[in-house]
Amino acid sequence: MIEVKDITKKFGRKKVLDGVSFTANKGEITCLIGINGVGKTTILNAIMNLTPTNSGEILIDGEKIHRETYEKITFIPDAITMLPQMRITDAMQFMKDFYHSWNQNRADELISFFKLDPNDRISSLSKGNTAKVNMLLGLALDVDYLLMDEPFSGIDIFSREQIADVFTSHLVEGRGVIITTHEISDIEHLIDKAVLLNDGVVLREFNAEEVRENEGKSIIDVMREVYQA
Amino acid sequence: MKNFWKLTNFELNRFSKIYFILIGLTLAMQTIGIVLLSSSYMSDVEEQLALGSTLEWIKISVGTFSFSSVTSSYWFGGPIVISIVSLLIYVFFIWYRDWFGKNTFIYRLLMLPTARINVFFAKATTIFLMVFGLISLQLVFILMENELLKLMVSETFREDQSLNQIIFSFDYMGVLYPTSIIQFFINYGIGFMAVFVVFTGVLFERCFRLKGILFGILFAGVALFVFISPVLLQVTILEEFFYPNEIFILMVITGLMVTTGSIWMSHYLLNKKIRV
Numbered sequence: 001m002i003e004v005k006d007i008t009k010k011f012g013r014k015k016v017l018d019g020v021s022f023t024a025n026k027g028e029i030t031c032l033i034g035i036n037g038v039g040k041t042t043i044l045n046a047i048m049n050l051t052p053t054n055s056g057e058i059l060i061d062g063e064k065i066h067r068e069t070y071e072k073i074t075f076i077p078d079a080i081t082m083l084p085q086m087r088i089t090d091a092m093q094f095m096k097d098f099y100h101s102w103n104q105n106r107a108d109e110l111i112s113f114f115k116l117d118p119n120d121r122i123s124s125l126s127k128g129n130t131a132k133v134n135m136l137l138g139l140a141l142d143v144d145y146l147l148m149d150e151p152f153s154g155i156d157i158f159s160r161e162q163i164a165d166v167f168t169s170h171l172v173e174g175r176g177v178i179i180t181t182h183e184i185s186d187i188e189h190l191i192d193k194a195v196l197l198n199d200g201v202v203l204r205e206f207n208a209e210e211v212r213e214n215e216g217k218s219i220i221d222v223m224r225e226v227y228q229a
Numbered sequence: 230m231k232n233f234w235k236l237t238n239f240e241l242n243r244f245s246k247i248y249f250i251l252i253g254l255t256l257a258m259q260t261i262g263i264v265l266l267s268s269s270y271m272s273d274v275e276e277q278l279a280l281g282s283t284l285e286w287i288k289i290s291v292g293t294f295s296f297s298s299v300t301s302s303y304w305f306g307g308p309i310v311i312s313i314v315s316l317l318i319y320v321f322f323i324w325y326r327d328w329f330g331k332n333t334f335i336y337r338l339l340m341l342p343t344a345r346i347n348v349f350f351a352k353a354t355t356i357f358l359m360v361f362g363l364i365s366l367q368l369v370f371i372l373m374e375n376e377l378l379k380l381m382v383s384e385t386f387r388e389d390q391s392l393n394q395i396i397f398s399f400d401y402m403g404v405l406y407p408t409s410i411i412q413f414f415i416n417y418g419i420g421f422m423a424v425f426v427v428f429t430g431v432l433f434e435r436c437f438r439l440k441g442i443l444f445g446i447l448f449a450g451v452a453l454f455v456f457i458s459p460v461l462l463q464v465t466i467l468e469e470f471f472y473p474n475e476i477f478i479l480m481v482i483t484g485l486m487v488t489t490g491s492i493w494m495s496h497y498l499l500n501k502k503i504r505v
Contacts, residue, residue: 050336081340083243083334100342
C-alpha cells in the first residue's frame, strides 16, 4: 500500500500541498482528480522522491522510499524520460541494463500491442506514439505500483483508446495504480478509488463502487457535488 | 559499482559526438597549421636560395624551423583552447542537459534503482576521462605532427626537438603536462576538486533554483577559503610559521576536506532536496 500522510509542500510562499493524505492499495486504480495546478503532479513527484516535501510522510509498503524501492514502483510522467536520439530498442536496452524488474517478454508484447517499431527514434515519434513508448517503459517493469501522470493528455483519440485498453488488460492487473487526470471521462469506469483535490487539499476520498452502490452516484456526480458546492 | 560503470559508459557515449568533433578539430587545425607554416617557411627559404644566399646566411636571416614555431601559433593553441573551453562548458551542461528540453531524462536518472550519488560520480568520471583522453591524444598528435614537420622541412633548416622540448615551448603545456608526479597530483587534484565543487554548486541551483545560485556561489566561496586557508594563515596571522612542505601537506588536507565536503553535500542534495 502507498500511504501519503499529511504532506505539505511550498514553492516559495505558495502552498501547493496542504496536509494531503490518502492511500492507494495494490490491485486498485486510484485516481487523483483535479484541475491543472492543484498539485497532482507534485504528489506523484513527492511519492517518487523527485521533489522534497516540507512535512508529512510517504510510505510504500510501510517503508520510506529508498533505492531498491524503484524496483517495485515506477512513475510514468507526462513527458518521455528517455533521450530523443535513442531508438525504442535502445531505450528498452537501457531499462534492461539498470532494472532487475525489467520484463523483456512483456516489453515485446507491448511493442506489438501498441504497434510500435522498435527501430524508430524517439525524436521521430508522434505525440501519441511517444506516450505509448513512455507507457511501455513503465509497464514492462515487474513492479507492484505504477504512477501515471495525465496519460491521456494531448493525444489522439485512437492512442487514448489503446492506452485505456491497457487498464483492462493483464498488464495492469494485480498492481496498484495511481493515475492523475483532469479529464475523467476516458477512465471513469476503470477507477476503484477517487481522490478529489483542489488547491492542494484533498476534498474527498472515496471508493467508486461503494458510492455507486450506496448513493447511486457516478464519480462525475460526486465531482459536481464537491467542486460546484 | 556495476551501475556506476554502466552510467559512466552511458555518459561517455552521450558526449562522444562532440568529443570526436573536438579531437578531429584539434588534429585538423594542427595539421593544417604545420602544413601552412612550414610551406610558408620553405617558400621564404627558396626565395633566399633563388637570390643566391648561402645556407648559413639563410639560417641567420630566415631562422631555422622547429616545432616551437608551430606551437606558438593559433593553429596549435587554438584547438587546445577550444577543447578546454568546451570541457569547461560541459561541466555545467552535463547536468543541465538532463533537466531541459522536451525529454526530461533527469526523471529516469533519479528513478534508477541505484544510489543517486552514482549519477554524480559517473558524470565526474566522464569529465575526468575526457580530460585525460584529450591530453593523451594531444601527446600522440604532437608525435605524429612532428613526423609530418620532418617531411615538410628539410633537415638543413630544421631544428629537431624532443617531446619534452616541444611541450615546454608552449606556455600552458607545463600545466597540462606536469614534470613531476607531485605536480601532476597538484594540477589535476585542484582541477578535479574544482569540478566537484562546481557540480555541488549546480546541484544547489537545481534544488533551490534562484536562491540556489546564491547558495552555490557561497559554497564555492567557502570551499575556496577552506582550501587556501593554510596560505592565508601563513601570510597573515602566523607570519611564515610553516615550511613550504608543511603548507603543501596542509593544502592536501584542506583539498581533501573540500572534495569530501562537496561529495557529502551533493549526496545530501540528491537524496533530500533535488527537484525535477
